[in-house]
Amino acid sequence: MSRIVLVLLGLVAAAALVALPAFGGLATLNLANKIMIAAVFALGFNLLWGQAGLPSFGHAAYYGVGTFATIYMMDAIDRGGAFPTPLLPLVGAGAGFLFGLVAGWFATVRSGVYFAMITVAIAELVSALAQKWEGLFGGEAGIRSIRTNWGPLDFQSTGSVYYLTLVWTLIVLLALYGLQRSPFGLVVRGIRERELRIRFLGYDAHRVKTVVFALSAAVSGLAGGLLAISDESASMVLFGGAGSAFVVLNTVIGGAGVFLGPVIGAALTTSFAYFGSSLSHFWPFYLGVVFVVTVLFAPEGIGGAILARWRRVRDGAGPLIGLGDLAGLAGAVLAMAGLVLLIELTGTICSEAYRAEIASLKGVWPPVRIFAISFAPLTPWPWLVGLVALIGGSRLALGAGRPILPRLFAGRPGPRADQTRPGESA
């Protein structure tokens, strides 16, 4: 029964994706492209994190290498090379794989924090190299190339790029799903659970981790290749810390423990950035808040929360949406509104533009307009309303939702109990 529902849902989603260019505008297609690229990148990252339990905080390196390699191949095609354009993402994947093989061999010598530090160091190394080596990476301006048609296939329109990206995204999804269910995937999950035991069972854990790292880098490089096809350019900005951070954000918000979690996270944050950046200067701050709230109250991510809810309904343990959930949702919306009010007010009155306005009005503070409503920043009311909404909404949301915070703290001994030394106690 539930399997049929899932298959039907999948078919509907596939049909919607195929039909999108027919009714979506250019902006929609561009957004969809960005989401799919971010999703493939996050899926690659999560192969390492969710499956092998290895947190890489420098994955932008493999993404960027994939982009640059693909741009160079596009250039070669433009000059008369015979490589088929639809297979270009494989160039990014190949570059990511080779680089990942070398980097992964070093990084996976260690686990946990040390592993993460090595990945950051490698990413910084590549980033510094990209800044210095203008001949290869094109300096500030970056490098560009163009898509070449291949046989009967035309790749000039956004729609054609969309379909190419869609096909590759589906290929990656299927391949990673197959990998996860394969015996190799089982060994990888075993490494996440207990690496030592995996060695006792006769597996060379370091070799397995190196291969997983390289595969993860290959998928990231493939995402970079898709970006190259879509943007027809690459620059050293790709290697910056933001790229590495965003993929972590996407994966955590979507849920590392759920196969489609990174896709959910990529769709949400990419849309958030797309719409949020036109609404507010402070959208990265709100994204950060979403990240922190997710880690605190839904550590399994949105995907994990959906899965838990679905299981609850399936087992008959509760309704899909209860009264408590509605109250919690209302509280969350209220808290969000309060937070937005406070942040926009503070942000605006601290901005250069606002200072200039005060100066031009000879010391009078003009009203701050937030979503077509004017607020007088020098009266206490907007601030009070914002604070009350934030605190009241949070309390409502916490009370109605799962009160995780008290449980988090109840499980651990307080600092006083820890610090008591023999002889000190009365």
Add this chain to the structure above:
Amino acid sequence: MLDVANLHAAYGHVKVLNGVTFQVPDATIATILGRNGSGRSSTCKAVMGLLPPSRGAVRIGTRDLAGLPAHEVARAGVAYVPEDRQIFRNLSVEENMILGMKAGRSGRPAWTIDELYDVFPRLRERRNVKAGFLSGGEQQMLTLFRSVLGNPDVILIDEPTEGLAPKVVEALAETILEMKRRGLAILLLEQKLAMVMRLTDRVFVMGRGEIVFSGSVEAFQADDEIRRAWLEVS
């Protein structure tokens, strides 16, 4: 056959093994007895490549495994069932078993998941349950089965009966005897005597990083002096 000869090992400057020598022939159950700190677990770790021996040999057949990394020792046909079980808690029972599967090196009939389920049917009932939800005894059986599925020639089992219900001990003993029938060299590490005495063919007693007694069960039971000096807590 497991042949350990003059094995020395140390943690930094602290010597823990001072020339350990013993053999476990095929189709034999041997038991190393000894107090805590006598060097039993260190012997295991040295054989498995976790504690690199400074001197000596660990031979399976004619091949010397001393100092090889753990996964190569495992591939050479040595399985290790640790005291702390080390199951993959978030994988299902069956996935745990599948991870242990490995082709054997000798021509013995391969173990199958189904026949092991027959020995301990409770695990068949719970095959799709995450292993972290199993009871202690079920986890112990799962660890043992996972090791057996690698079709080893030699198996080291650390404190197999620690804290187990009698029924589980029964299934455990049955599995160990079946291993013996199939020709494995089995080495048990125990603190308590009762259970192993009805299984074991040979007894080794360890003290201060050496084998201080080696002989049959009868010889061991006749030797009050050894028991008093090296095993009984005064």
